[in-house]
Amino acid sequence: MSDVDGLFAKxxxxxxxxxxxxxxLTLLRxxxxxxxxxxxxxxxxxxxxxxxxxxxxxDAWAALQGTSQETxxxxxVELVESLKNGTAA
Known part of the structure; x- marks a missing residue:
């Protein structure tokens, strides 16, 4: 399990x-x-x-077409962290 996988699971x-x-909109993202x-x-x-x-x-999923799974x-992870910190837009 890579670091990204561990962070994703957390x-x-x-x-x-x-x-x-x-x-x-955030839930869709x-x-x-x-x-x-x-x-x-x-x-x-x-x-x-x-x-x-x-x-x-x-449509929200299709908008990410071509994005790597790791990205x-x-x-x-970044979006969840911003939600936890209250800094999500």
């Missing part, structure tokens, strides 16, 4: 312990970074217009 635990729930880090580039069919939440999740891990 960030996954830390995000569950945040003092307050992040906003919807966390979701997309997590999916990119664990599954790589987006795959599967895009949800239809009746699945609005699924469509937003798919996505690092960005996820």
């Amino acid at each position: 960030a996954q635990e830390d995000v569950k312990q945040l003092p307050e729930r992040p906003g919807n 966390l979701y997309a970074l997590f999916k990119q880090a664990t599954d790589g580039d987006v795959h599967g069919d895009k949800p239809g217009f009746t699945d609005i939440v699924g469509k937003y999740k798919y 996505a891990c690092q960005q996820y």
Whole structure:
């Protein structure tokens, strides 16, 4: 397990312990970074217009197309740290 993997695993635990729930856009960013880090580039069919939440999740993940899994891990860790410190935008 590399340092990035260890930090990523810790960030996954830390995000569950945040003092307050992040906003919807931040949650989408966390979701997309997590999916990119664990599954790589987006795959599967895009949800239809009746699945609005699924469509937003798919689009957020698709926006990271081509981002390496390691980079996505690092960005996820950085975002969780900024949420913990209260410095997230």
